Amino acid sequence: MKHCGILAHSTEGAALCFLEFCREGARRLGGHVHPDVTLDYIAFGHSMPAWDAGEYDSIRATLSVSAGRLARAGADFFICPDNTAHMALERLGPALALPGLHIAQVLADQAARDGRTRVGVLGTRYTMEGTLYPRALAARGIASEVPAAGDRLLLNKIIFDELVNGVFTDRSRQEYLRVIAGLAERGCDAVALACTEIPLLVPPASSPLPALDSTRLLARAGLGVAVGDRPLPDWRGGPTGS
Numbered sequence: 001m002k003h004c005g006i007l008a009h010s011t012e013g014a015a016l017c018f019l020e021f022c023r024e025g026a027r028r029l030g031g032h033v034h035p036d037v038t039l040d041y042i043a044f045g046h047s048m049p050a051w052d053a054g055e056y057d058s059i060r061a062t063l064s065v066s067a068g069r070l071a072r073a074g075a076d077f078f079i080c081p082d083n084t085a086h087m088a089l090e091r092l093g094p095a096l097a098l099p100g101l102h103i104a105q106v107l108a109d110q111a112a113r114d115g116r117t118r119v120g121v122l123g124t125r126y127t128m129e130g131t132l133y134p135r136a137l138a139a140r141g142i143a144s145e146v147p148a149a150g151d152r153l154l155l156n157k158i159i160f161d162e163l164v165n166g167v168f169t170d171r172s173r174q175e176y177l178r179v180i181a182g183l184a185e186r187g188c189d190a191v192a193l194a195c196t197e198i199p200l201l202v203p204p205a206s207s208p209l210p211a212l213d214s215t216r217l218l219a220r221a222g223l224g225v226a227v228g229d230r231p232l233p234d235w236r237g238g239p240t241g242s
Contacts, residue, residue: 005075008041009082013196017081020219035226059088071097120183123194163197
C-alpha cells in the first residue's frame, strides 16, 4: 500500500478528511486497518493576510513547506482537503516535493460519473468567484452556477467566522439550505460542497440537491490511490488542464 500525506490548510476540513480516509480504509480492509497516513498542518492563520492581499505565491510557498515535510515523512502522494488552497497550489513555481490529487478534478469526475449537467458551487468567496470549478466542470461538459453576490458574501462569512472554528449553527444551516434550493430553481441538478467544512454543517442527505461532498470524495480517492485502485497522481502543483 502507498503512504498518503494530508496537506492540511484548515482545521475542520482536514480533520474530517483524515477521519474519512481511516474509516474508508477500515470499511475496505477490515480490522481497524488503513494505509499509512501522515498529516502536516501549518496554522491557517499565518496565511490569512496573504489571502486577503491576493498574494497566492506566498501561500503556495507555505503549502510547499508542508509538501516537503510530508515527503520526508515517507508519503508517496498528497491530498489537500482545502478547495481554496488549490488556487495557490496551481500557481507557477517549483514542483512540489510529491505528487497530489486535485480536489476539483476528483469532484468533477464524480459529477460526470453521476451524469450531472449543471452544478452549483458553494465555498469561500475565493472559490466561488474563481475559475477552479468552472474549469474542472467545463472540461467534462458540465455547466456551473454560483449564488448571487449577496449570498456569496454571506456564505463566505459563515465559513470564516464559524465553520473553520468548529461552530455549526442551525441558523447558518438554514441559510445554506436556502441557497441550495435557489440553485435548484436555477436549473442545477447537483451542488458541490466545495469548502471542506460545509459537509459538517450541511449533511449531504439533508441537501435539497444531490450533494458532491468534496471532503469525503477526496479522502476516498486518496484511499483508492493508497490501496492501488487508482494510479499515483502526477500533478506537482502548477496550472492544470482540468
